[in-house]
Amino acid sequence: MITLLDYGAGNVRSVINAIEKLGESVKVVASPSDIERASRLVFPGVGNFGNMMETLRAKGFLEPLKRYLLEDRPFLGICLGLQALFEESEEAPDVPGLAIFKGKVKHFDTTLSVPHIGWNGLKFKKESPIFNGLNGQEKFYFVHSYHVVPEEEAITLTTTDYGYEFTSSVQRGAVCATQFHPEKSGKSGLKVLENFMEGETSAYRPEIRLSETKLAKRIVACLDVRTNDQGDLVVTKGDQYDVREKGEVRNLGKPVELARRYYEEGADEITFLNITGFRDFPLKDLPMLEVLRRTSKEVFVPLTIGGGIRDYTDSNGRHYSALEVASEYFRSGADKISIGSDAVLICEKVIAEGAKGDSSIETISRVYGNQAVVVSIDPRRVYVESPGATPHNTIETAIPGPNGERYCWYQCTIKGGREGREIDAITLAKVVQDLGAGEILLNCIDRDGTNMGFDIELISAVEQAVDIPVIASSGAGSPAHFLEVFSATEVEAALAAGIFHRKEVSIQEVKAFLAQNGVEVRY
Numbered sequence: 001m002i003t004l005l006d007y008g009a010g011n012v013r014s015v016i017n018a019i020e021k022l023g024e025s026v027k028v029v030a031s032p033s034d035i036e037r038a039s040r041l042v043f044p045g046v047g048n049f050g051n052m053m054e055t056l057r058a059k060g061f062l063e064p065l066k067r068y069l070l071e072d073r074p075f076l077g078i079c080l081g082l083q084a085l086f087e088e089s090e091e092a093p094d095v096p097g098l099a100i101f102k103g104k105v106k107h108f109d110t111t112l113s114v115p116h117i118g119w120n121g122l123k124f125k126k127e128s129p130i131f132n133g134l135n136g137q138e139k140f141y142f143v144h145s146y147h148v149v150p151e152e153e154a155i156t157l158t159t160t161d162y163g164y165e166f167t168s169s170v171q172r173g174a175v176c177a178t179q180f181h182p183e184k185s186g187k188s189g190l191k192v193l194e195n196f197m198e199g200e201t202s203a204y205r206p207e208i209r210l211s212e213t214k215l216a217k218r219i220v221a222c223l224d225v226r227t228n229d230q231g232d233l234v235v236t237k238g239d240q241y242d243v244r245e246k247g248e249v250r251n252l253g254k255p256v257e258l259a260r261r262y263y264e265e266g267a268d269e270i271t272f273l274n275i276t277g278f279r280d281f282p283l284k285d286l287p288m289l290e291v292l293r294r295t296s297k298e299v300f301v302p303l304t305i306g307g308g309i310r311d312y313t314d315s316n317g318r319h320y321s322a323l324e325v326a327s328e329y330f331r332s333g334a335d336k337i338s339i340g341s342d343a344v345l346i347c348e349k350v351i352a353e354g355a356k357g358d359s360s361i362e363t364i365s366r367v368y369g370n371q372a373v374v375v376s377i378d379p380r381r382v383y384v385e386s387p388g389a390t391p392h393n394t395i396e397t398a399i400p401g402p403n404g405e406r407y408c409w410y411q412c413t414i415k416g417g418r419e420g421r422e423i424d425a426i427t428l429a430k431v432v433q434d435l436g437a438g439e440i441l442l443n444c445i446d447r448d449g450t451n452m453g454f455d456i457e458l459i460s461a462v463e464q465a466v467d468i469p470v471i472a473s474s475g476a477g478s479p480a481h482f483l484e485v486f487s488a489t490e491v492e493a494a495l496a497a498g499i500f501h502r503k504e505v506s507i508q509e510v511k512a513f514l515a516q517n518g519v520e521v522r523y
Contacts, residue, residue, distance in 0.1 A: 002197060003038035005029045005065065005081075007055045010046025010368055013333045015078070017297045018183040022194050035064040040199065041073070044183070045080025047368040049105065049146070050092025052080050062098075069100045069175055076130075076196045077177030079144060082170065085177055086148055101170065102151040110163025113469045115145040115371040115438050118492055119268055119522040120168075120180075121213035122158040127205035128171055130195040136208030138188040139216055139522040140180035141302060142168075143335075143371045145438075147179060161213045184302050184335065186263075216522040217486050217514065218268040218493035219507055220471060221500050225255050225274050225288065225307075235501060255291045256298075262500065263299040265507040268522055270299060271441070271495065273338065273376075274307030289332045296333030305329050306338030306376055306441075310360060322360030323367060330368065337364065338441060340376040341414035344421050347431040351423070356435065365436030370468075373439070375432040378417050379410035379425040379458065380445040392424040395461050410444075410458055417445045425458065426465045433466045440466060441495070444474040449498060451477025454485045463489050471495050479505060479513035486519050 002019050006012045006028050016026045019042070029035055043065075045052050056062045069075060069085070083089060086097045089105035097105070108114045119139035124131065147166040150156055157176070160168035169178040176196065182189035195201055223235045235258050259270050272295075274288050292305060309329070312320045326337045339360060346359040356362065365373045383401030387394040392409040400406055410425040429440050442462055444455040454475045463470045469492040472485045476496040485494050499505045511521040 005043040015044045015183045032060045032064040043081035044078040049089040050095040072173040074174045082177035112163045119216040127203040129201045132204045136206030140185040214520045220269045220495040221262040221267040222271045222497040259295045269302045271304040292333040302335040304336040305334040310342045323363045338374040338376045343375045361435040370438035375437045376441040381408045383408045393426040440470045447475030453481040479510045
């Protein structure tokens with residue numbers, strides 16, 4: 001029996017599913033006495049340091065947890081579950097940590113994109129039972145803006161490089177904690193969890209010792225999900241956002257089956273975009289929640305969900321916040337949520353009124369951390385004669401307009417690309433970063449479904465304007481297009497849908513081509 005400390009934030013379902021996948025049962029902590037009775041305790045902390053510590057205190061979990069740790073009983077902390085072991089964090093300077101270890105939690109100080117999101121390696125500083133069965137070349141999934149800085153070098157189990165070397169896991173006695181997410185790190189991560197659960201294996205240090213770890217470029221498989229005319233939930237794909245062919249919604253497969261296939265093929269992340277028009281409250285969209293629940297039982301890489309994450313007042317006058325909607329998705333298995341049209345409207349209000357503090361982007365990131373909030377931008381080109389012809393951010397383009405125009409700006413759209421707004425993609429990206437978004441999913445209506453390749457000009461302009469990671473989307477038609485976007489820009493990830501759904505190109509083929517051309521990937 002594994003006892004899991006769930007204090008109510010983030011996606012703990014994936015941890016439970018991973019443990020159960022490995023054949024062990026899970027007892028979720030319901031009272032302080034459950035911690036005292038635990039024989040093996042897993043603590044997957046997610047979100048904001050201050051919110052986590054205050055919630056542990058309010059629920060009466062803080063003191064029994066500290067006693068458990070000081071008694072040197074088997075413990076595995078994950079992400080914030082690692083950071084909680086230290087004295088304090090820059091994320092919440094006035095909130096003390098558990099102080100099991102001396103040291104602080106500091107924000108990344110690097111010119112690289114922050115949060116640190118993706119698959120990175122480990123440099124093994126000492127042996128540990130949790131490393132049994134690893135060869136040292138594995139990559140694990142990270143998603144964080146802060147990292148621990150221990151005062152005691154002896155507790156550092158592994159380090160990882162991201163701009164500089166930082167401590168990525170610690171261990172002293174039976175107390176172990178990782179910054180990376182084993183439950184989201186595929187088969188390698190499941191092996192780490194299995195080793196912790198078994199507990200009696202001898203300490204081991206992998207034979208292969210990396211001199212430097214490298215963040216892999218992520219390949220993301222995207223599944224546009226909607227109900228067809230028969231009421232079935234299907235994966236579809238648009239051609240410049242039109243999902244119908246001969247009057248019928250394109251049906252490219254069932255969501256859970258396709259997600260499982262992409263996981264087995266090596267997808268680094270899977271994104272579900274629920275493009276069904278909501279007639280009822282999103283929380284009553286039970287089929288999509290069930291897709292997440294079922295997928296998270298079989299897919300152990302990050303899952304993102306977009307669609308319907310907004311404030312809502314139902315027909316009875318009851319108000320539901322976007323935070324409540326997002327929480328339901330997280331509890332159903334999502335690791336990140338994606339906000340699209342609502343982000344455009346939020347930014348327009350911020351620009352017009354200076355109104356900040358209560359938007360869905362801000363409230364969700366405050367509770368779950370900015371790494372949990374993705375903003376999906378859906379722009380299209382608008383050609384102009386000169387930069388002075390528009391107040392919007394323009395670029396000089398190598399692709400002239402219909403009348404030979406050499407400049408364009410990228411107009412943001414809402415409602416699935418059907419309505420253009422007077423805000424450009426660069427401005428939107430900057431504002432949502434300031435509001436607390438941790439990642440940009442950058443689409444392009446002009447390239448969607450064309451197989452012409454990514455819009456490099458758009459991607460370069462946005463990626464250079466922000467400090468958070470950017471996922472390139474729309475237009476991929478071959479492995480060469482992925483190489484082009486990773487070579488010509490600094491984006492951390494690239495997403496595709498149709499070419500994977502139709503089996504025109506496999507994820508393995510894309511990764512093999514990238515590796516042959518010197519791009520770091522995860523196998």
